Amino acid sequence: MSSIAILGAGAMGSGLANALVRAGWEVNLWGTWLDDHLIDAIEAGTPHPRIDTIISDKVKTFRSAELEQAMDGVEVVALSVASVGVPKVAEMAFDAISKAQALWLTTKGFMPDENGKIALLPAGLRRMAEAKGITLPPIVAIAGPVKANECAANEPTATIFGSRDLDVAVKYARAARSEHYAIEATDDEVGVEVCAPMKNVYAIMLGIADGLQEQTGHPHHNLKAATFAQAVREMSILSVALGAKEATAYGLPGVGDLEVTGLSGRNKVYGVRIGRGEGAQAALKTMAELEQTVEGVPAIPLAIDLVEQSATDVKERMPLLYAARQIVYEDDPDFTNILTRAVLPARP
Numbered sequence: 001m002s003s004i005a006i007l008g009a010g011a012m013g014s015g016l017a018n019a020l021v022r023a024g025w026e027v028n029l030w031g032t033w034l035d036d037h038l039i040d041a042i043e044a045g046t047p048h049p050r051i052d053t054i055i056s057d058k059v060k061t062f063r064s065a066e067l068e069q070a071m072d073g074v075e076v077v078a079l080s081v082a083s084v085g086v087p088k089v090a091e092m093a094f095d096a097i098s099k100a101q102a103l104w105l106t107t108k109g110f111m112p113d114e115n116g117k118i119a120l121l122p123a124g125l126r127r128m129a130e131a132k133g134i135t136l137p138p139i140v141a142i143a144g145p146v147k148a149n150e151c152a153a154n155e156p157t158a159t160i161f162g163s164r165d166l167d168v169a170v171k172y173a174r175a176a177r178s179e180h181y182a183i184e185a186t187d188d189e190v191g192v193e194v195c196a197p198m199k200n201v202y203a204i205m206l207g208i209a210d211g212l213q214e215q216t217g218h219p220h221h222n223l224k225a226a227t228f229a230q231a232v233r234e235m236s237i238l239s240v241a242l243g244a245k246e247a248t249a250y251g252l253p254g255v256g257d258l259e260v261t262g263l264s265g266r267n268k269v270y271g272v273r274i275g276r277g278e279g280a281q282a283a284l285k286t287m288a289e290l291e292q293t294v295e296g297v298p299a300i301p302l303a304i305d306l307v308e309q310s311a312t313d314v315k316e317r318m319p320l321l322y323a324a325r326q327i328v329y330e331d332d333p334d335f336t337n338i339l340t341r342a343v344l345p346a347r348p
């Protein structure tokens with residue numbers, strides 16, 4: 001029987017735990033020092049507070065002080081914490097991760113080093129580990145249109161496992177799938193990892209179009225659809241510039257995940273608030289007061305740094321990314337026109 005330690009008992013870590021129990025895995029779920037209340041609910045057999053779903057009693061739970069026990073002898077370790085928590089949790093877990101056969105990542109984000117150089121998450125983790133003389137096992141980047149609550153509740157879900165070694169991706173895609181949890185495999189780790197955080201940025205922009213409808217009383221579906229198309233184009237352009245396959249952005253990690261993230265979720269809700277006219281910075285404060293982390297916001301300047309450091313040639317072809325910075329970071333009240341100019345094609 002395959003075994004896994006999932007690090008992070010938030011929405012996604014717990015959703016993945018349920019999916020893997022269904023696929024016959026032995027699952028250890030470790031909660032960080034921020035997750036005690038989540039572990040309490042799981043152990044009490046009450047719905048997980050973030051996803052309103054009961055986590056299988058076959059999942060073994062571990063609290064923050066029990067990291068070593070949670071990882072003892074497992075075949076796979078999955079990192080499922082929010083991107084801000086990755087450096088600390090990875091550091092704590094590196095030794096045990098190096099003994100596992102694979103490291104899975106559901107976290108989405110970019111990793112700047114101390115000099116501000118932006119790496120995709122797998123490359124950033126490899127670099128951190130190397131600096132400590134540790135070699136990581138093969139990494140499997142997990143992405144695609146997966147809402148944790150639906151995945152936990154056994155609703156039909158398609159996801160993708162990306163690893164530089166296709167055999168590794170295929171092996172785990174086969175081992176983890178179940179009737180309602182379909183898994184594609186790809187060797188395009190870069191494409192998967194570019195789309196995952198970028199789509200959070202673009203989901204904010206999709207939310208703005210919905211918010212405009214609330215503010216004006218008129219649908220802005222055409223603007224939203226044009227925004228969607230431009231977002232996909234930009235994910236594809238950046239992916240290819242960084243060495244990925246174009247098709248990845250048009251598949252589950254790009255189009256698929258953008259669709260689901262643009263329907264609901266914190267990035268979209270934040271965009272709706274901007275579109276309604278709440279003001280980008282005031283809306284962000286409201287989200288923080290509601291304890292809603294908007295991952296797309298810190299991703300904007302990191303994505304721009306990534307473009308300017310590693311893909312300068314495509315900068316001019318990414319107007320929506322730059323519009324996101326102007327709207328969110330400069331709090332520009334002219335956001336309707338900024339978004340419109342970024343997504344309506346220039347005169348031929």
Ligand SMILES: NC(=O)c1ccc[n+]([C@@H]2O[C@H](COP(=O)([O-])OP(=O)(O)OC[C@H]3O[C@@H](n4cnc5c(N)ncnc54)[C@H](O)[C@@H]3O)[C@@H](O)[C@H]2O)c1
Nearest residue numbers: 008009010011012032034081082085106107108146147148
């Ligand atoms: N929710 C989803 O549907 C979904 C789907 C796919 C991928 N993801 C990704 O999975 C990751 C986790 O998302 P989630 O929805 O489970 O979030 P969540 O807020 O429910 O859980 C966050 C997890 O990260 C940990 N964490 C947060 N801040 C931390 C810090 N400063 N230091 C250490 N740990 C910290 C928390 O303890 C918790 O375990 C994110 O990168 C997200 O983009 C989420």
